[in-house]
Amino acid sequence: MSSITQFPFPSDTAPESQVVEWIAEVVDSKKYLAGQDEKRLARVRVQGRIRYARKIKKDPRLRKLENGHINVSQFFGWAVLQETWEALIKVDGLRADTTVDLSQGGTCFF
DSSP: OTTTTBBOOOOOOOOOOOOOHHHHHHHHHHHHHTTTHHHHHHHHHHHHHHHHHHTSSGGGGOBBBSSSEHHHHHHHHTTTTTTTGGGGGSTTTOOOOOOOOGGTOOOOOO
């Protein structure tokens, strides 16, 4: 897996499975490195949060494209706002759509 301090998805889309793996490594690095069982649990936690946001919250930024890819900037625009995923903010080169949807109860500070 690539370095967690450098954003590894340079194109507009990326395979969701690779994004999930990388997020698990970044946001839960100690457990991710602890062994195969912990690595699997870290991926399951990330996939669960994405699945919840898709099904319950109906967040359009998480839409999966036909080829199993996701739109990188839209997806990471959502991901950096997730509680306990603050480590993503520190990643060099992370491309995130910073549009905030205030209709979903968000707050905008100026």
